[in-house]
């Protein structure tokens with residue numbers, strides 16, 4: 001990878017050290033320009049007219065995303081974010097009283113809230129698959145929990161704040177003989193790790209545009225395996241996802257776009273298409289390799305600073321690095337870093353309550369690197385963390 005060239009294509013890199021790629025990555029100019037250019041066309045020609053004029057280019061987003069995750073274009077539905085994508089899939093499942101849902105310790109709050117909401121509506125059980133000693137969802141434990149009452153196995157691939165990458169491919173292999181559905185929250189893994197829906201063997205997978213794909217905010221997508229489409233009922237329908245064919249009758253589309261709405265942010269879609277093409281051109285294996293090299297340098301450097309604790313777990317670790325500094329809150333660390341033009345996130349217990357409670361954690365700093373970050377930035381970042389740590393622990 002020509003990092004200088006990639007940074008030149010990313011104007012934000014000359015303003016900030018951006019270690020908040022798991023929040024929202026810096027967009028390359030080509031992505032922001034495609035959004036702006038589409039908005040300009042809408043401004044001059046009208047929104048509906050522009051969509052009609054550029055329909056072929058807009059529709060290219062489906063094969064571009066499909067190729068990136070080894071799906072078919074008919075298996076992709078555009079969504080406004082990963083939460084909406086995940087909820088569209090989850091609430092489409094025909095849950096019945098007595099069904100079991102198996103999920104991971106590191107499950108994201110919004111997903112878990114949906115399980116709890118469903119539990120208020122009917123008698124289903126939500127069971128958490130224990131972790132291995134290293135902190136990953138245990139494939140062995142899952143294997144002993146599976147039976148015909150399991151309706152759904154729902155796993156977060158790269159959790160919000162524990163650094164790890166769950167073994168979604170192995171999980172897919174284990175559950176293959178069972179009739180349950182398999183939903184993967186790939187919000188933080190698409191554009192980060194080589195996500196291949198066939199290798200994972202998942203039925204549904206949700207993703208966002210703004211994180212590791214480097215797309216615009218307010219974009220995302222859902223993958224639904226064509227073979228299970230008839231087992232699902234979209235929770236909402238409109239005149240795009242279904243056709244009103246007689247006074248008392250409608251017909252639902254027979255592809256994943258039955259999970260879409262008619263109205264959408266076309267400029268954002270153009271940006272998403274550009275972002276996925278950009279990642280495709282770079283090659284996801286190269287991206288993953290560079291991210292893991294940078295993240296492991298960052299982890300090693302931080303763990304050598306006095307009063308700093310790195311909290312990442314798991315045997316396979318990605319670009320998300322989490323840490324605390326003794327005697328100073330994560331919020332204050334974030335503020336101090338921000339005053340040095342360094343961007344990070346604060347991750348709170350309420351985002352991944354099961355994991356954080358299990359590890360007696362309250363708040364963490366989440367520093368998430370992408371391929372366009374540099375060793376020099378890691379060094380500047382570590383110096384800033386060292387200075388904060390010294391001030392807090394004189």
Ligand SMILES: Cc1ncc(COP(=O)(O)O)c(C=O)c1O
Nearest residue numbers: 081082083108159160185187208
């Ligand atoms: C693991 C995980 N899943 C889902 C989401 C929600 O994604 P979105 O904000 O795009 O809806 C997040 C957001 O941080 C996340 O970390």
